[in-house]
Amino acid sequence: MSNQEGSPVPLLLARDLVKAHGRTEALRGASVELRAGEILAVTGASGSGKSTLLHCLSGIVRPDSGSVTYDGERLDQLPEQRLSELRRTEFGVVFQFGQLIPELTALDNVALPLLLAGTRRPQAQAQAGEWLERFGVRGQEELRPGELSGGQAQRVALARALVTGPRIVFADEPTGALDSLAGEQVMTALTHTARESGTAVLLITHDAQVSAYADREVRLADGTVTPLGVAA
Numbered sequence: 001m002s003n004q005e006g007s008p009v010p011l012l013l014a015r016d017l018v019k020a021h022g023r024t025e026a027l028r029g030a031s032v033e034l035r036a037g038e039i040l041a042v043t044g045a046s047g048s049g050k051s052t053l054l055h056c057l058s059g060i061v062r063p064d065s066g067s068v069t070y071d072g073e074r075l076d077q078l079p080e081q082r083l084s085e086l087r088r089t090e091f092g093v094v095f096q097f098g099q100l101i102p103e104l105t106a107l108d109n110v111a112l113p114l115l116l117a118g119t120r121r122p123q124a125q126a127q128a129g130e131w132l133e134r135f136g137v138r139g140q141e142e143l144r145p146g147e148l149s150g151g152q153a154q155r156v157a158l159a160r161a162l163v164t165g166p167r168i169v170f171a172d173e174p175t176g177a178l179d180s181l182a183g184e185q186v187m188t189a190l191t192h193t194a195r196e197s198g199t200a201v202l203l204i205t206h207d208a209q210v211s212a213y214a215d216r217e218v219r220l221a222d223g224t225v226t227p228l229g230v231a232a
């Protein structure tokens with residue numbers, strides 16, 4: 001099943017997700033949908049299950065019950081091999097602490113997903129350089145993550161998440177470790193690029209300044225999702 005931007009069929013649809021960590025029920029029937037090209041903020045108090053939801057939606061973790069449908073495919077039922085392929089080609093992920101590979105330069109961190117997808121090194125590095133430039137990290141290509149500022153490292157992480165042209169970027173508190181100026185730069189870069197390329201973004205945050213960048217916001221509480229309407 002294909003899904004065009006503006007189509008009423010959501011690109012990603014989760015229904016009645018339940019997920020427990022030991023005896024803690026992080027999700028208790030959470031439902032959420034993400035449309036093609038939309039920027040959706042998922043907010044909620046600490047411990048409300050936001051990261052668990054992101055992990056279930058992005059196929060990192062399987063829910064105990066409920067369904068996750070991505071472009072017509074049931075993610076929660078897919079074999080591991082197909083799931084990793086989807087995660088590599090259709091999804092990009094950014095975490096709070098970038099999680100760049102410390103031994104690799106900024107350029108090689110961004111080139112890595114392309115190399116894993118079979119792109120030849122010169123081509124991968126050229127594309128990675130273009131993405132670093134787009135995210136305003138010019139001149140830092142040869143630096144390692146430890147030599148970058150927090151904001152620069154997050155913009156490198158964004159470039160790495162977007163370099164393969166994913167349809168969805170999952171961002172878990174992408175500005176959580178940054179001061180407000182660096183946070184604004186990261187959010188501007190992420191939302192601008194996502195809109196330009198038609199990439200949908202599922203953004204986890206507890207910060208109202210960050211959720212203001214989204215088209216729509218939903219709130220997690222008690223393991224379920226409540227819509228909050230369209231952001232201004």
Ligand SMILES: Nc1ncnc2c1ncn2[C@@H]1O[C@H](COP(=O)(O)OP(=O)(O)OP(=O)(O)O)[C@@H](O)[C@H]1O
Pocket residue numbers: 021022024025026044045046047048049050051052053206
């Ligand atoms: N691996 C785990 N093992 C045990 N409990 C876990 C695990 N991961 C999450 N939990 C628990 O599940 C609940 C939801 O956690 P989750 O990280 O999804 O919430 P969150 O809203 O993202 O929190 P925060 O905003 O603090 O990051 C919490 O009570 C947490 O302690």
